[in-house]
Amino acid sequence: MEWTAQVDNYCERTDLSYWSEPVNALTNAAFLIAAMVAWFVLRDRRDPGTLLLLVILTAIGIGSFLFHTHATRWAGVADVLPIMFYILVYLYLATVRMVGLPWWAGAFAVILFFPFTAIVSGIVSVLTGGLNGSEGYVPTLLLIAGYGLWLRGRAPSTGRGLLIGAGILTLSLTARSVDAAVCEAIPLGTHWLWHCLNGVMLGWMIVVMDRHRAVR
Template structure:
């Protein structure tokens, strides 16, 4: 688990500053966490989401600083944790509180299926945002636009993540840091929506 991981265009070798842009761009998650915490104004749902975004910040920063396998696992687990909790909160907020617990295993199954089909761990999240937007649009809930915008930003973010290793010859820094910047925005947008919807 302590094996060295060289998975990004920017990584120039072992050491804490082997990925300066990838490391520093993680502060977008910290900013998002702070903004969601302040927006929550003491609300439990908002604070939970802010704490999970903060965990993403810590895990992702550790991974891009240390570049070890255990840190990579921590990074993926932190993101998956946010996604699964968010799926439950979405179902609880917009659909049925009684059956909201079903959302997590359903979303986990979707993630596993898309990963096995070669879509990686994040395609399921993109599909989920599209489903959320479509379901709310069908129900004529004005919040559908929030998820449509978040889905569009995430689609761009996912594309930039996939391009990282392909552009090394032209862009030495790669594009992974843009994935961080845009994902911080996505996490803020979807969290803000849940916080606003849960306000009295």
């Protein structure tokens, strides 16, 4: 693989220059702002788990900025890896802290995430013909909603918080999915909305995790 090969995936990008996606690039500030807001909301309740999520959330903003400016394959990896780490860390913590299962069950949930994602995203691709790459995030949406529904009767505020997160993610996935389809009508595209809404969602999910720990 040629790591420096250029990538043009988004409606806003019209050439391969550094600032060809200014809105997509600058709206990655949403992830940094979300991390800072969550940092202050947590105050003295920060623990290693939530601190790790805050660090990863910051890395998501940096990695995505690199991808929407450099637009290369190596920058694409810098964009995708922090998102994957966030999902896996959150899944482990949700299984152990929210559901109350032992550490090995959390590790098993992380392992199962990969075949689950492959199967579900494959089914979504077949049913929809593809969602502009967003089909890979649908399994995560289903997990958040599933954990939220499971916890509604056991930890109602946590269950509601997760379902709110699933609702925000649904909106952000919609924005990501239609980006290419609306290019003619909206030259700017809608990918920047994915950044803004996802920043809110990821920060919110950290707060939900913290609040659950605080009331247990």
